[in-house]
Amino acid sequence: MPRIPAVTTADAGVVGRLIYRVAARRYGTVPEPLAVARHHRGVFWASLVSELGYERASRRLPAHLRELAVYRVATLVDCSWCVDFGTMLQRLDGLDVERLTQIDSYATNPLFTPDERLVLAYADAMTALPITVTDAQVAELAAVLGRAGLVELTTQIALENMRARSNSALGIIDQGFDAACQVRASRD
Structure with a gap:
């Protein structure tokens, strides 16, 4: 509650x-x-x-990259509601939610593409306190996603930080959306 x-x-x-x-x-x-x-x-x-x-x-960035970055932020901030809801959204978009159980090893896990690794590392850097985003990261992401895609990604990561931190502070926890609880349980 x-x-x-x-x-x-x-x-x-x-x-x-x-x-x-x-x-x-x-x-x-x-x-x-x-x-x-x-x-x-x-x-x-x-x-x-x-x-x-x-x-x-938010239409420039491929949906799977956007949703993966948002999900990563939710796991880093430890917002169970956001993880729950985000997993449901990814499943409804037809994305592979089972690999979300491996997100903590994204940097070396072959389940994640090079572009996904860049996006996830950026989500990590934006969510870190203090923020650890580098010029090199921004340049590499701009080359891959374009400037508009990078602006969209940055905005979505920032929004999820706000949502996840608000939900966590207010004690809002997962509601049991779809398959999310199964994925979260296997991460723990």
Whole structure:
């Protein structure tokens, strides 16, 4: 249970109930971060609009690279909700979620391509405190992904750091989305 309880459907208001219904239809249930954010209408709307905007804008980077980087951040920050949700999204996109159990060895594991290794190392460097991104990393990624792809990757990694840290601070844990719990359990 989160440190701040989710706003129930009955208490979400007319518009909140509509958004909950749309979210439940899309994901199978109302994502708990959404229901917790409902306590603050301004933050609720800002996060909803920004998430939809970033989702629609993120089209330059191949989806598998974006989702892999976001998943990596979730594992580094140890946000079980993000790992759970991210695994579901990857499975729904038809990606190989079983190899996620090997993500900690990505640098040497043949399951990961050279481009995936670059992206994952960048996610590690952006998530490290202090940030350890180098000019060489940025130049190599720009050569592989293009400038627009690199900007998108950087934005997605930064967003996931925000989401994962917010969820962790609020005590929001995995909801059992799809096969995510099985993947997480095999990582531990």
